Amino acid sequence: MAVIEVQNLIKAFKGDQVVKGLNFTLEKGKCVALLGPNGAGKTTTLRMLSGLLKPTDGSIHFEGATKGEDIRQYIGYLPQYPIFHPWMTGKEFLVYVGQLAHLSKKDAIEKADQLLEKVAIFEARNQRIGKYSGGMKQRLGIAQAMIHSPQLLMLDEPVSSLDPLGRREVLTLMEELKQQTTILFSTHILGDAEEISDDLLVMHHGEIVEAGSIESLRHKHQTAKFELAFQGDTTTYQERLKQLECIQETFLEKGEIHVIVEDIETARREILKEAIATDWPLVKFELSRTTLEDLFMKVVKN
Amino acid sequence: MQWITIFKKEILEDWRNYKWIWVPLVFIVICIMDPISTYYLPQILESVGGMPEGTVLEPPEVVPSQAIMMSLTELSMLGVLVIVAISMSVIAGERKSGVAELILVKPVSYFTYISAKWAEKLLLVFTSYLIGMLASWYYVDLLFGQITAGQFFSLFFFYLIWLIFVISLTIFYNTIVKVPGLVLTLTVVTIMAMSAINQIFSYRMPWFPNSISGHITKMLMENSVPNALWGAVSITIILSVGLLIASNFILKTKEMAD
Numbered sequence: 001m002a003v004i005e006v007q008n009l010i011k012a013f014k015g016d017q018v019v020k021g022l023n024f025t026l027e028k029g030k031c032v033a034l035l036g037p038n039g040a041g042k043t044t045t046l047r048m049l050s051g052l053l054k055p056t057d058g059s060i061h062f063e064g065a066t067k068g069e070d071i072r073q074y075i076g077y078l079p080q081y082p083i084f085h086p087w088m089t090g091k092e093f094l095v096y097v098g099q100l101a102h103l104s105k106k107d108a109i110e111k112a113d114q115l116l117e118k119v120a121i122f123e124a125r126n127q128r129i130g131k132y133s134g135g136m137k138q139r140l141g142i143a144q145a146m147i148h149s150p151q152l153l154m155l156d157e158p159v160s161s162l163d164p165l166g167r168r169e170v171l172t173l174m175e176e177l178k179q180q181t182t183i184l185f186s187t188h189i190l191g192d193a194e195e196i197s198d199d200l201l202v203m204h205h206g207e208i209v210e211a212g213s214i215e216s217l218r219h220k221h222q223t224a225k226f227e228l229a230f231q232g233d234t235t236t237y238q239e240r241l242k243q244l245e246c247i248q249e250t251f252l253e254k255g256e257i258h259v260i261v262e263d264i265e266t267a268r269r270e271i272l273k274e275a276i277a278t279d280w281p282l283v284k285f286e287l288s289r290t291t292l293e294d295l296f297m298k299v300v301k302n
Numbered sequence: 303m304q305w306i307t308i309f310k311k312e313i314l315e316d317w318r319n320y321k322w323i324w325v326p327l328v329f330i331v332i333c334i335m336d337p338i339s340t341y342y343l344p345q346i347l348e349s350v351g352g353m354p355e356g357t358v359l360e361p362p363e364v365v366p367s368q369a370i371m372m373s374l375t376e377l378s379m380l381g382v383l384v385i386v387a388i389s390m391s392v393i394a395g396e397r398k399s400g401v402a403e404l405i406l407v408k409p410v411s412y413f414t415y416i417s418a419k420w421a422e423k424l425l426l427v428f429t430s431y432l433i434g435m436l437a438s439w440y441y442v443d444l445l446f447g448q449i450t451a452g453q454f455f456s457l458f459f460f461y462l463i464w465l466i467f468v469i470s471l472t473i474f475y476n477t478i479v480k481v482p483g484l485v486l487t488l489t490v491v492t493i494m495a496m497s498a499i500n501q502i503f504s505y506r507m508p509w510f511p512n513s514i515s516g517h518i519t520k521m522l523m524e525n526s527v528p529n530a531l532w533g534a535v536s537i538t539i540i541l542s543v544g545l546l547i548a549s550n551f552i553l554k555t556k557e558m559a560d
Contacts, residue, residue: 050407052558073409079559083400087318099307100408144404 001028002063003152003182004049009058011044018044020206021058026152028063031178033193034186036203037300042186043080045203046156049184050077064151073101076145076181080156082137086130090121090140093129094147101148108147115143119173135166142173146181153177155185159192171196190296200292202299209299214292221295224264226271228257229284237280246270256284304410305418312392312422321388325426329434332380334441336372340364341445366447367522370454373438374461374515381431382468386489389423389472391482397558398480406558413550420473420546427465432458456527457518463535463542464514468493470542477553509533511541 002025011019019041026032034042047053049060051072062071084093091112098108116122119139124132132140138158145153158174159167174196177183187193193200193214200217202210210217230237238257241250246267249260261267264287275282316322339346341364347353393416396402406415439454471492475485493512500512507513508530517531 047559052403052407054557070409072407075407077404077407079400079403081400082404084404085315085401087315092314096307096311097404097408100304100405100410102304102409141404148408 002026003028004063005061006049007059007061009045009048009060010056011041011048011053012056017056018206019048022208024201024208024211026182026184027199028151028182030198031174031183031196032185032199032201033197034184034201034203035188035190035193035296036186037188040188040203041206042188042203043156046077046154046184046186049152050075050154052077062152073148074151076148076150076153078138078141078145078153078155078158081161082141082144084129084137084140086128088129089126090129090132090136090143091116091125093140094143097144098147103148111147111149112143115146118176119143120169135162135169138162138166138170139173142170142177146177149181151182153181153183155183157187158185160187160189167192190292194292202296204300210295217295218292221298224261224267225288226259226261226267227284227286227288228259228271228282229255230257231281231283240274240278241271244270244274258288305414308410308415308418309422312419313425316388316422316426321426322429325384325388326430326433328384329377329381329430330437331434332376332384333373333434333438336376337369337438337442337445340369340372364446366442366449367453367519369442369446370438370449370457371515371519371522373435373442374457374518377431377434377461378464378515381434381465382493383490385423385427385465385468386472386486388426389469390476390485390489392419392423392473393476393553394480394482394485397556398482400559402558412553416473416477416549416553417546420469423469423473424466427469428462431462431465453522453525457522460514460518460521460531460535463538464511467511467538467542467545470545474545474549474552477549477556509537511538514538 005025006022009019009022010017022045034045036042044053048055060071062074065071065074088096094112094115095105095108098111099105103111113122113125116125119142121132121136121139121143124136129137129140138161142155142158145155155174159170162170171192174183174185178196185197197214199213200211201208202217212220228237228241234252234255234257238250238252241247241257241259244267246263247259247261251258259267259271268287272285274280275285313322391398393402396405406412435454435458439449442449468489472485472489475488475492479485479488496510497512500507500510504510504513504516508517511534514531514534517528517534520528521531
């Protein structure tokens, strides 16, 4: 079931289209990464979904919301650089925004305590936010986004600005939150997307260039490629490989021959047959899978 | 209730940044400054010296109603400036810093957001103004003569309407620009322009908001409320409400992030 359905979403600033007609749906319970290089339009997209920016065109439909209803109650949002009232304590802020999200004071206090515990800043709950470290603010930011148990949690670059320790903590936290709600988070770091998301939306120049589950994208973009390394002069073997019928293309990289083939099974048989027949001094024979990194680079470069 | 939540948060904020302490103190100083210094002018001149031998210094002839009007004159300059200064970042500041990005993605209506902030600033100004004017009343009564409670409170409430207008105007500019300094400038320039218009056209527009204090002077002298004062007060209230409604519409058209 879809939580949110986006159709032809466009945002233009002074005639300049930053987001150029997005179409996608988010499935309930999924953790989706909005992946793209800086300037791809990720933040603008999230801000439109959260209601902070008005779309120039297109529609955002929230499942279960009637037309014209305030969809902000269903959404939790963490901006890239969350700013709080520095004079408030962490707990005061959570109770404040909890009440703004229609919780009673009692419920807001209860929920604030739970979340403070969960994001591991319970000890610092009565300290002024002005004294919090970057990682603590980020975690408080996640807590404030979760305070009203939203159906969709949107996080804008939740880990990009954190040190490795803070990054690990927030990723673990997101792993946990995945069980409770649908998450859409943006990142320009592929590793983060790969680690916790089920689905990817790859954005570039304001458009979604790839979408799907991580597995399906890997599969789709996998090229059949072998990497071979030899003892002695490698180039002579490249010539001989080129003569094999099953091989499309070869190139040398770092002293290894990369062989692009049509069909993995046939190519493996053919190459190995040839290798045994003419006694090649092979030191490496490897079927390489394209990583998502390759995919990301490929998609972004095109 | 979201309105109460924001209202209370504003009170707490102004408490933590000491506005609830210094604004009333500043208002006391503004209100009593002129009546007291006028009364003690001869002594002050004497102690400063430089007057020719034999000069007889007599306190200027000031009646109590003139003395208390001095407080209003100061309020309409310094007081207004203080009011604009404490309200200039109430919404603009939150938008500029980015807190608004967290607050306004919560299901809060913009009118709740605006009106709760407006009401809290009104409460702060009302309290400070009341304390300041009570102090002024005390000194005027002591030094110049009697001001009746009836005179005092009618003066107090009619002039309060003008101060409400100042707050509403500041809130209005808060929704238009998000640089607090610019809010201050725009508000002060608007009030100065209105005051100039008032001086030029006062005969044709007796109901103009800036004419309220002039009408109050008349009211104290004649001991009855001039019709024009009712008119000016009504217009000022209508304008204030209009500004708040306009603020709501303007904020709705604004994007809460760039």
